[in-house]
Amino acid sequence: MSRADFHSQNLDSAREDARRLFAAKAEFRGAWLGxxxxxxxxxxxxxxxxxxxxxxQSLQENSDS
Structure with missing residues (x-):
């Protein structure tokens, strides 16, 4: 599978995982980065x-703006 194919097949789940991780930021507070x-x-x-x-990283940058 090419890199482009892998990316297109997994982009939605990567975005979902990133949103899940970002949503936990308020819960973990200072321990979130680790x-x-x-x-x-x-x-x-x-x-x-x-x-x-x-x-x-994109979610974080957009939330800082």
Whole structure:
């Protein structure tokens, strides 16, 4: 499977996972960064974890604006 195919097939679930992780920010407060890092680290394959990390970063940037 090509990288583009993998990306298009997994984008919706990566966005869903990123929203779930971002929503937990209020619950975990100061411990959120460590918790979210461990959650992303556990995701497989690594390409999917990277997609979730990028989507999460996008959510954070949009919330800061």
């Amino acid at each position: 918790w979210v890092a461990s959650q992303i680290y556990a995701l497989r394959p690594a390409e999917y974890a990277s997609m979730v990390r990028r989507e999460l």
